Amino acid sequence: MSNKLFNVEDYRLLAEKKLPKMIFDYLDGGADDEKGLSHNREVFNRWRFTPHRLIDVSKRDITQKIFGKKWDAPFAIAPTGLNGALWPKGDLILAKAAAKANIPFMLSTASNMSIEDVARQSDGEKWFQLYVVHQELASQMVKRALDSGYTTLVITVDVGVNGNRERDLRNKFGLPIKYSPAMMLDGCTHPGWSLRFLLGGMPQLANFVTAETSSLEMQAAIMSRQMDASFDQQSLRRLRDIWPHRLLVKGITRVEDAENSIKSGADGVILSNHGGRQLEYNLAPIETLQSVASKIDKPVLIDSGFRRGSDIVKALCLGADMVLLGRATLYGLAAKGQQGVDDVITLLKQDVDRTLAQIGCPSVKNLSTDFITKD
Numbered sequence: 001m002s003n004k005l006f007n008v009e010d011y012r013l014l015a016e017k018k019l020p021k022m023i024f025d026y027l028d029g030g031a032d033d034e035k036g037l038s039h040n041r042e043v044f045n046r047w048r049f050t051p052h053r054l055i056d057v058s059k060r061d062i063t064q065k066i067f068g069k070k071w072d073a074p075f076a077i078a079p080t081g082l083n084g085a086l087w088p089k090g091d092l093i094l095a096k097a098a099a100k101a102n103i104p105f106m107l108s109t110a111s112n113m114s115i116e117d118v119a120r121q122s123d124g125e126k127w128f129q130l131y132v133v134h135q136e137l138a139s140q141m142v143k144r145a146l147d148s149g150y151t152t153l154v155i156t157v158d159v160g161v162n163g164n165r166e167r168d169l170r171n172k173f174g175l176p177i178k179y180s181p182a183m184m185l186d187g188c189t190h191p192g193w194s195l196r197f198l199l200g201g202m203p204q205l206a207n208f209v210t211a212e213t214s215s216l217e218m219q220a221a222i223m224s225r226q227m228d229a230s231f232d233q234q235s236l237r238r239l240r241d242i243w244p245h246r247l248l249v250k251g252i253t254r255v256e257d258a259e260n261s262i263k264s265g266a267d268g269v270i271l272s273n274h275g276g277r278q279l280e281y282n283l284a285p286i287e288t289l290q291s292v293a294s295k296i297d298k299p300v301l302i303d304s305g306f307r308r309g310s311d312i313v314k315a316l317c318l319g320a321d322m323v324l325l326g327r328a329t330l331y332g333l334a335a336k337g338q339q340g341v342d343d344v345i346t347l348l349k350q351d352v353d354r355t356l357a358q359i360g361c362p363s364v365k366n367l368s369t370d371f372i373t374k375d
C-alpha cells in the first residue's frame with residue numbers, strides 16, 4: 001500500500017488531481033446544492049461507540065455471512081455506471097478486485113463492459129444491477145444476466161426521474177464525451193488520463209450497444225437516467241416472476257417500502273439515497289436502518305456516505321448485514337487503477353478490524369446496538 005495515502009479522502013484528493021474536472025465532477029458530485037451529499041457524511045457523527053473493556057480481542061473476525069455465503073469483509077462494491085470513464089476497463093478491474101478480496105461485486109446496467117464480457121473475464125460471484133428504462137428491455141437484460149451466471153438481481157428504484165446534478169449540467173457531461181475547447185485543455189493538463197482514454201477508446205454503454213437503432217435512444221435515456229417512472233410494486237412482481245434467483249431492491253429509505261418489497265418477493269433490501277445524487281433532502285439511509293432492520297427478517301444492506309471502517313461498523317451495530325461502497329472504491333480506481341481499488345479495500349478491511357479491537361468486539365457477528373449510542 002502507498003505510504004502517502006492513509007484514507008479514502010486521500011484517494012479522493014488524488015482522483016481529483018488525476019481526472020479532468022468534468023469526469024471528477026461526475027464521480028464526486030451530488031444533487032442540487034449537494035446538502036444531501038454532505039449530510040450522508042455528517043450523519044455518522046451522531047453515533048458514538050460505547051467500548052467494552054477487558055475483553056480478549058487478540059483474534060478478530062471481519063468475515064460476514066450473507067445469503068448462505070461467507071465473504072471476507074462485511075462490505076461489497078456498489079453498482080456504478082461509466083466506470084470506464086475513470087479508468088479503461090474499470091468494470092473489470094472492480095470485478096477482479098472484488099473476487100480477489102472475496103467481497104460481492106455489482107455490475108451496473110450503465111457499465112462500459114457488457115454483462116457477458118465481465119462474466120467471462122472475471123471470477124467470483126457477480127450481482128447484476130438493473131435500471132428499468134423500459135420493461136421489455138429490462139426483461140432482455142434479466143435474461144442476459146441469467147444466461148451469464150449472475151447470482152443476484154439488484155433493482156434500483158430511486159431513479160424514476162433524473163437527479164438534478166448541476167456540476168454535470170454546467171460541464172455538459174454526457175456520452176459520447178464531447179471534445180470542447182475546455183475539455184481539450186482539461187485533457188492536456190491530465191495527460192495520464194488522456195493517454196489511457198485515447199488508447200482505451202471512448203467508453204460506451206456496452207449493454208445497449210446492439211445493431212438496433214433504438215439502442216441509441218436507450219443510451220441517451222440511461223445517460224439522463226430517464227427510467228420507467230411508472231415502475232411500481234406490480235412491475236417489481238413481474239420482474240420477480242422472471243428472475244429465479246436472489247433479488248434485492250435498492251434505493252429504499254422507508255420501512256413500509258422495505259416491507260412491501262419483501263411482500264412482492266424481494267429477498268432483501270438495500271437502503272440507499274444513491275449517494276446523495278438523486279433527491280437532495282432524502283434522509284440518510286443510516287437514519288432509517290434500525291427501524292427497517294427491526295421490521296423485516298431478510299437481509300438489510302446499506303450504502304451512501306461510507307468512507308471509514310467506523311462508518312461500516314456503526315451500520316452493522318444498527319442492524320445492517322452488509323455495506324456497499326460507491327465512491328470509496330471509485331476514488332481508488334480513478335487514482336491508481338487496479339492498485340488503487342485493492343488498496344482501498346485493504347485499507348477498509350484494516351479499518352473495520354481496528355475498530356472491532358477498539359470497541360472490544362472480536363467478531364462482526366457480535367456487533368449490536370450495545371456498542372453504540374446516539375447523541
Ligand code: FNR
Nearest residue numbers: 027078079080081108156274275303304305326327
Ligand atoms: C452511482 N450509483 C449507481 N447506482 C445504481 O444503482 N446504478 C448505477 O449505475 C449507479 N451509478 C453511479 C455512478 C457513480 C459515479 C456514483 C458515485 C454512484 C449509486 C451507487 O450504487 C451507490 O448507491 C452510491 O454511490 C453510494 O454512495 P457513496 O458510497 O458513493 O457515498
